[in-house]
Amino acid sequence: MISDAPVRLAVFDFDGTSIRGNSPVLLVRHLVRKRMLPPSVVVRILLWAVAYKLRLPQNESWVRCLVFRAFARKPVREVDQFLRDFYDSTVERRFRTQADEAMHQHTEAGEVVVVVSATFEPLVLRAMESHSFQYQISTRMKVAADETYTNEVEGLPVEGARKLSAVREFANAQFGEDGWKLAFAYGDHHSDRSILQAAETAYAVNPDRPLARMARRCGWPVLRWR
Template sequence: MERMREYLSAMCTGWDVQTVRAIVADTLDHIVDPMIYDEAVTLIEQHRAAGLDIVIVSSSGAEVVEPIGAKLGADKVIATRMVVADGKYTGEISEYAYGPHKATAITALAAAEGYDLQASYAYSDSITDEPMLAAVGHPYAVNPDKALRRLAITRDWPVLDFSRPVALAERSRFREVRRPAVAAGILGTVAAVAGVLLYAARRRARPEAS
């Protein structure tokens, strides 16, 4: 974790924020077509129909994760964020969304938005996300690594196997979203983003009109 933090800091120091965002946007639109599992799309639609919010949780930089989240109609994004001064990255990391930090972040978000974590769903493929999975009432291991698969079996967590990757652009229905999507599911492999996850939080209960 510390080596990765140092790498991110060294790589970004001095870069102009708007330039980086423009490069990422152009790359996603014209060079890299992010991949998503078709099974994940079905999960997203099911959770959306149930009135759930989409929150993408990723250790990748917000500059990459946010555009992908926008393509998916996500309500919110939790990602690694760099400190900015005078429009440039200072090299310092303000939020590092990795491992236990993901659990801390979703707990804070739940408190701020009124989400019920015990009624929420989380999907991951990595043992590093055990804290996040353990924080919700409905954890799922999706195409898990060996360590997470063993843990899921031990804790009786459902294990899902996704096998139908599809280019995001081919799923044109995402481009027709008219309002923030509400759902849950793991995105699967996303080109240009390592370990992108999707975490679903149930909307707060609204009092019925009298």
């Protein structure tokens, strides 16, 4: 019997939730060690990071453009392989066992697991090969006509409130406007609040202080993942 019930989505943030740490920060460190970013660019990235920590308004596209200067005008296949290798050597070991288990449980329950992230798409695509999520929505960089990367973001970074709108756009296209519901959402940072508020069931994973306060107000379970 074919069910016409809406598809139930379980949406996971990536950095700080599914993995321990922040993959763009780890990538910048990796690029600095390999001397793939000039010092002037590194200083500008660090200044952006300080302002972000202070919760000052920031241009999310701008900082991703700075990071991707390391890859501008390089072939897409070469850069994607570099990022896959970086994921394997540095990020994979940070994938939280509890996140993997939760994704598997949602899959077993018939829910569709989606990872949504501001990080660069090749990193999340690599993670998808080893973990129990079926779809991903992440930040994509523009590709030039000669199949090399530019250092421009395609569209908008999947950050903050953009995560919720990106999930809606994806799900409407994939399942139809009435064919899905946001059943579960997992996030660790106060910038995840929009997608957590939209979910039927929200989980704050090792939340920062603003998100912890919001979780208490909203009655969201707080998960302490190692």
